[in-house]
Amino acid sequence: MAKRVRNTQLNGQRRGLINGALLLSLSALIAKVLSAVYRIPLQNLVGNTGFYVYQQVYPLYGIAMTFALSGLPVFISKLIAEISDPVTQRAVAKRIFVILAGLSVVLFIGLFIGAKQIAIGMGDGDLASLIRVVAGMALFMPELAVGRGFAQGRFNMRPTAISQVLEQVIRVAVIIIVAVLAAQQQWSVYKMGAWAMSGAIFGAIAATATFIPFYQRLFQMPEHVSLSADYRWWTLARRLWQEGGTICLFAAVVLLLQLVDSFTVKKGLVDAGMTQAAAKSLKGVYDRAQPLIQLGLVVATSFSATLLPTLSEALNGKERRAYQTTLTTLIHMSFALSVGATAGLVILMPVINLVLFGSMSGSLALAIYCLSIIFASLISTYNSILQSMNQYRLSLVALVVGVVMKIATNHAAVLAWGINGASWATVLGLASMMIVLWWGSPDDMREALTHRRFVPRLAVATGAMVVVTGIVGNGLLLLLGDGRLTAIVIVTVGVISGLATFIVTALRVHLFTTREWLTLPGGRRLLKLIQRD
Numbered sequence: 419m420a421k422r423v424r425n426t427q428l429n430g431q432r433r434g435l436i437n438g439a440l441l442l443s444l445s446a447l448i449a450k451v452l453s454a455v456y457r458i459p460l461q462n463l464v465g466n467t468g469f470y471v472y473q474q475v476y477p478l479y480g481i482a483m484t485f486a487l488s489g490l491p492v493f494i495s496k497l498i499a500e501i502s503d504p505v506t507q508r509a510v511a512k513r514i515f516v517i518l519a520g521l522s523v524v525l526f527i528g529l530f531i532g533a534k535q536i537a538i539g540m541g542d543g544d545l546a547s548l549i550r551v552v553a554g555m556a557l558f559m560p561e562l563a564v565g566r567g568f569a570q571g572r573f574n575m576r577p578t579a580i581s582q583v584l585e586q587v588i589r590v591a592v593i594i595i596v597a598v599l600a601a602q603q604q605w606s607v608y609k610m611g612a613w614a615m616s617g618a619i620f621g622a623i624a625a626t627a628t629f630i631p632f633y634q635r636l637f638q639m640p641e642h643v644s645l646s647a648d649y650r651w652w653t654l655a656r657r658l659w660q661e662g663g664t665i666c667l668f669a670a671v672v673l674l675l676q677l678v679d680s681f682t683v684k685k686g687l688v689d690a691g692m693t694q695a696a697a698k699s700l701k702g703v704y705d706r707a708q709p710l711i712q713l714g715l716v717v718a719t720s721f722s723a724t725l726l727p728t729l730s731e732a733l734n735g736k737e738r739r740a741y742q743t744t745l746t747t748l749i750h751m752s753f754a755l756s757v758g759a760t761a762g763l764v765i766l767m768p769v770i771n772l773v774l775f776g777s778m779s780g781s782l783a784l785a786i787y788c789l790s791i792i793f794a795s796l797i798s799t800y801n802s803i804l805q806s807m808n809q810y811r812l813s814l815v816a817l818v819v820g821v822v823m824k825i826a827t828n829h830a831a832v833l834a835w836g837i838n839g840a841s842w843a844t845v846l847g848l849a850s851m852m853i854v855l856w857w858g859s860p861d862d863m864r865e866a867l868t869h870r871r872f873v874p875r876l877a878v879a880t881g882a883m884v885v886v887t888g889i890v891g892n893g894l895l896l897l898l899g900d901g902r903l904t905a906i907v908i909v910t911v912g913v914i915s916g917l918a919t920f921i922v923t924a925l926r927v928h929l930f931t932t933r934e935w936l937t938l939p940g941g942r943r944l945l946k947l948i949q950r951d
Contacts, residue, residue, distance in 0.1 A: 445579035446488075447716060449586040454712035456590040458774050463597040464610055466702030467695070470684070471611040473705035474540055475548040477677035478529070479618050481670045482555045486562040486622075487582060489666030490518070492805075493658065494567025508636055510649050511568045515636070517655050518560035529553035541685035542698075544608045551615040558622040565629030577628055585625035592617030664810040667817055668801045671851070672711065672794055674817075675844050678824050679704075683840045686832030703780040704837040706771065707787035714759045714791035715798075742862055747934050749799060749866040754876055754929065756795035758920050761880050763788045765887050766912050769895075769905040776902065786841035793848035796867070800855045803863060812858040820851030872929070879923040887916035 461469040494514060501507045529536070533549035562581070569577040593614045600610035647653065667674070683704060687697035763770065767785040768778045801813050824847030831839030856864055891912045898904040924930060936942055 445582045449582045450712060450716045452586040452590050454709040454716065456593055457709040459594060460597050460614070461702070461706065461775055463594075463601045464607065466699040468597075468600070468607040468610055468702070469705055470698045470702035471545065471548070471607045472614055473676075473702070473708065474542065474545055474680045474684070475552055475611065475615060476708075477673045477680055478549065479552045479555060479615065480673040481677065482525075482552065482559065483618070483622075484670040484673060485666045486555075486559040487566065487585070487625075489669040490559070490563035490658075490662055491566035491570055491578065492665050492669075493662035494564060495570035496661075497654075497657070498568055498571025499573075506649075507568070507571070510654070511564055512636055513649065513651060513654055514567075514658065515560050515564045517651070517658060518563060522556045522559045525556035525559075526553050529556065540680050541688065545611075547608060547612045548615050551612050551619070554619050555622060558619075558626055561626045561629060561633070562622065565626075565632050568632065577632070581625040581628045584628065585621040587621075588624045589617040589621030592620050661810055664814045664817075665805065668797075668813050671797060671817060671820070671848075672715075672790070674821055675824050675847055676708065678821070678828055679840060679844075682825075682828045683832055683837065686829050686840075687836065689829075690833050690836065700780070700837060704783055704787075704840060706775050706780065707784045707841070709774075710763060710770070710784060710788060711790055711794070714756070714763060714788060715795055743933065745803060745862060746866040746869075747931075748803065749796075749863065750869075750872060750930065750934055752795050752799040753792075753867060753872075754879075754924075756792045757876060757880055758883065758917075760788050760791045761884050762887065762913065762916050763791070765884050765916075766891060766909055769891065769908045769912075772902055772905040773909050780837060783837040783841045786838060787844060789845045790848050793845070793852045797848065797852050797855060800852075800859060800863065804855075804859065812855065815858070816851045816854035819854050820847045823847045823850045875924075875927045875929045878927050879920050879929055882923040883916045883920040886919040887912045890915045 457469075460472065464472070494511070497510065497514070498507050501510060530550050530553040533546040533553065534543060536549050537543045537545035566578040566581065569575070596610060596613040596617065599605070600607075600613075605613075684697050684701045687700055688694060692700065764785045767788070768781040771778050771781045771784060797816075804810070804813055824843055827846060828840060828843040831843045833839070835842070856867060891908050894908045894911060895904070898907060
């Protein structure tokens with residue numbers, strides 16, 4: 419009887435964990451879509467130069483929020499989950515909060531005082547006001563990271579999900595309101611940028627407010643709690659630096675490469691002979707890639723992310739067969755969806771550019787940049803798997819190699835090929851990172867990616883999609899002529915026909931196993947249709 423009750427409790431905890439992970443994945447999906455989509459009306463309202471001003475400083479905000487909203491909470495949740503005693507959990511959370519509070523004050527002072535020098539390093543001293551606004555975000559890092567991490571460590575995903583969506587909704591609303599006002603009242607692009615960045619502060623305040631009850635309880639606990647040597651101040655600070663730092667940096671990998679662009683692309687264009695005004699405008703065109711990459715990554719990673727709890731469960735339960743099956747499925751889905759999304763974006767890029775941003779300027783650079791989706795999604799997947807094994811060293815080495823490659827090649831590439839060169843440097847950096855991860859990962863992870871049957875079948879499905887989409891797009895262009903309205907029709911029909919072709923071909927060539935199809939929305943229905951045929 420006791421055994422039955424214990425099994426029932428374990429099954430309940432397991433279902434709660436999976437449901438919580440799904441809730442967290444859904445909130446992350448909503449936040450990512452909002453974070454990508456708002457940039458399109460922003461660029462349309464403020465133009466290429468206004469978009470350049472916002473995007474130059476955005477990586478600083480993005481990295482800070484990645485630390486506060488995803489990277490550090492993951493580390494803190496693992497730390498809290500290691501502890502069974504609630505009093506000890508709160509005492510450790512309190513110490514982590516104090517450590518992070520000290521770090522956040524140092525970051526705030528450094529960014530605020532050094533804003534002018536950072537802006538000059540980006541080639542535009544007028545960006546200093548935006549950087550000072552972003553500096554304020556550092557002060558919210560401890561509250562958000564510890565609040566989220568503590569809740570997740572106790573398998574309560576609701577506070578994180580609510581705060582994540584709330585932060586994005588308020589931030590995006592402020593940005594769009596500011597953009598409309600800036601366009602109507604003809605603000606300078608730098609005034610617009612500073613006020614748009616303030617949306618992050620308002621969003622962070624709202625997100626932090628959701629954790630007020632938690633902090634009231636945290637700081638009402640007894641001051642003196644005896645902790646083991648594993649949770650001494652120095653030990654926690656060291657783990658925060660080594661494990662937490664690696665998780666955070668990898669979560670912000672694309673943002674780190676964008677930060678390199680902020681310091682090199684505009685300056686490189688000026689060094690190549692462009693005027694300041696022309697270089698700012700062209701950098702704004704180049705920055706159009708960011709929402710496209712984010713949307714592509716949402717497509718490529720959202721479905722596969724739901725498999726991570728199953729993977730961890732199989733690993734912890736030492737169920738080797740289930741672990742291997744889930745790992746292969748995870749890598750296959752990430753690879754196939756990223757390749758499909760990339761191919762669709764590349765083939766339709768000129769008309770997508772016209773629909774979203776009002777011109778076809780920089781379409782080649784954007785198409786090249788979209789190749790990053792494949793590597794970035796695989797990097798994210800491989801890193802998540804390695805983290806589930808508590809392996810961090812390989813990820814850190816790969817990260818350093820990729821960022822160094824981007825830094826080493828970016829300026830020269832911009833001098834030689836303009837923004838096309840910057841796109842190639844980003845792809846090269848991410849490809850280098852992926853090669854290091856693949857080479858150093860366990861055999862089963864390497865074999866899942868390079869399976870001799872999977873890769874050729876994926877090439878067939880993708881090739882069929884590209885051919886059909888290209889024929890449909892060019893046919894509609896000849897039939898309907900140029901224009902933004904025509905482009906909307908081409909994109910809509912092209913996406914539908916391309917997706918249908920990819921799915922049908924994938925079914926015919928048996929690209930995915932039955933288990934893999936069932937992880938996709940509507941997968942069961944698709945399998946029934948093909949079996950009926």
